[in-house]
Amino acid sequence: MPNQKHKQMPQSDVIHAGDATLRNFVGYRMKRAFNVVQADLTKTLKPFDLRMLTYTALVLIVDNPGLRQSQLADAMDIERPNLVVLIDELERRELIVRDRVPTDRRAYALRATLAGRQLYEKAVAAVTLHENAILADLPQDLRTAMIEALKRIEKAHRGRS
Amino acid sequence: MPNQKHKQMPQSDVIHAGDATLRNFVGYRMKRAFNVVQADLTKTLKPFDLRMLTYTALVLIVDNPGLRQSQLADAMDIERPNLVVLIDELERRELIVRDRVPTDRRAYALRATLAGRQLYEKAVAAVTLHENAILADLPQDLRTAMIEALKRIEKAHRGRS
DNA sequence: GGTAAATAGATATGACGCATAACAATAATT
DNA sequence: AATTATTGTTATGCGTCATATCTATTTACC
Numbered sequence: 357m358p359n360q361k362h363k364q365m366p367q368s369d370v371i372h373a374g375d376a377t378l379r380n381f382v383g384y385r386m387k388r389a390f391n392v393v394q395a396d397l398t399k400t401l402k403p404f405d406l407r408m409l410t411y412t413a414l415v416l417i418v419d420n421p422g423l424r425q426s427q428l429a430d431a432m433d434i435e436r437p438n439l440v441v442l443i444d445e446l447e448r449r450e451l452i453v454r455d456r457v458p459t460d461r462r463a464y465a466l467r468a469t470l471a472g473r474q475l476y477e478k479a480v481a482a483v484t485l486h487e488n489a490i491l492a493d494l495p496q497d498l499r500t501a502m503i504e505a506l507k508r509i510e511k512a513h514r515g516r517s
Numbered sequence: 518m519p520n521q522k523h524k525q526m527p528q529s530d531v532i533h534a535g536d537a538t539l540r541n542f543v544g545y546r547m548k549r550a551f552n553v554v555q556a557d558l559t560k561t562l563k564p565f566d567l568r569m570l571t572y573t574a575l576v577l578i579v580d581n582p583g584l585r586q587s588q589l590a591d592a593m594d595i596e597r598p599n600l601v602v603l604i605d606e607l608e609r610r611e612l613i614v615r616d617r618v619p620t621d622r623r624a625y626a627l628r629a630t631l632a633g634r635q636l637y638e639k640a641v642a643a644v645t646l647h648e649n650a651i652l653a654d655l656p657q658d659l660r661t662a663m664i665e666a667l668k669r670i671e672k673a674h675r676g677r678s
Numbered sequence: 679g680g681t682a683a684a685t686a687g688a689t690a691t692g693a694c695g696c697a698t699a700a701c702a703a704t705a706a707t708t
Numbered sequence: 709a710a711t712t713a714t715t716g717t718t719a720t721g722c723g724t725c726a727t728a729t730c731t732a733t734t735t736a737c738c
Contacts, residue, residue: 570723
């Protein structure tokens with residue numbers, strides 16, 4: 357989890373390394389900004405004993421009852437083996453269940469439990485507050501522009517081979 | 518390193534999980550877009566035997582001769598113990614040296630070697646091409662808006678305690 | 679001047695996110 | 709019927725991140 361240093365010294369006392377070269381790159385700025393988002397998101401989800409990946413998995417399962425693990429892995433853009441331990445954890449906490457699929461004995465249909473849906477509601481509400489705090493300094497036009505930019509970056513490489 | 522699946526099937530064959538709830542969050546979009554950037558950056562740096570963190574460290578050292586390890590850790594926003602192995606690796610490859618500081622026998626002044634500066638030039642050029650490819654779909658006004666948004670997100674939490 | 683506190687760098691360790699290889703069971707294709 | 713592909717799993721390793729603890733040295737304080 358990216359560090360967010362707690363000790364805040366006056367900026368005048370810190371001898372800064374010049375990072376102008378790195379700041380020329382949007383990717384670098386994205387990294388630094390996302391570190392801030394991720395650190396705050398981690399803090400936000402901790403009371404629910406969720407992490408970014410388990411939260412994402414839970415949301416996708418609640419919103420898509422019957423989802424297959426392979427579909428969930430695709431949606432999350434992670435490798436299937438890495439999903440197994442995430443699903444194991446959500447199942448162990450009784451937030452979801454793996455239902456057998458009569459027509460395909462290889463597959464499971466994932467389904468959220470009542471506890472899972474209730475945790476979903478709380479966690480999504482908390483993440484909404486986290487997001488509002490993170491974006492407090494951004495007027496709506498800047499948010500809209502940013503979303504459009506992020507869409508284009510993500511989309512531009514979906515067809516890459 | 519975030520997955521970028523190589524197998525590209527027609528989108529019409531994929532049964533998508535609806536991720537509308539997650540897409541409501543800018544943080545989620547940032548994560549997904551940054552995954553794309555990071556995957557491509559990893560590929561870009563691989564021929565130089567660099568990773569994102571060793572590349573960043575090298576750039577900051579080349580641009581700031583005499584930098585202390587604690588300053589570099591601050592600039593990179595990572596914990597000092599985690600910097601040690603990065604500096605070890607750059608030193609082993611003879612890209613940088615740890616100079617003793619006569620006035621402070623605890624500290625080292627980091628300095629890039631000729632090989633380090635040469636690798637810097639090549640890597641920065643490659644990262645520039647990677648960045649141009651990533652941002653090809655973004656008109657300048659969108660880039661400018663995005664940079665401003667990222668600045669505000671990063672800055673808004675610098676003073677947080 | 680002596681002592682306590684702070685700093686710089688280091689070692690060790692663990693959690694988590696990511697990748698790949700290989701496997702078994704099952705379904706789909708030829 | 710045989711072959712290929714798919715689904716989920718186990719195992720493993722690498723890299724990024726955090727924290728605890730340590731030694732050597734410098735700075736602050738009395």
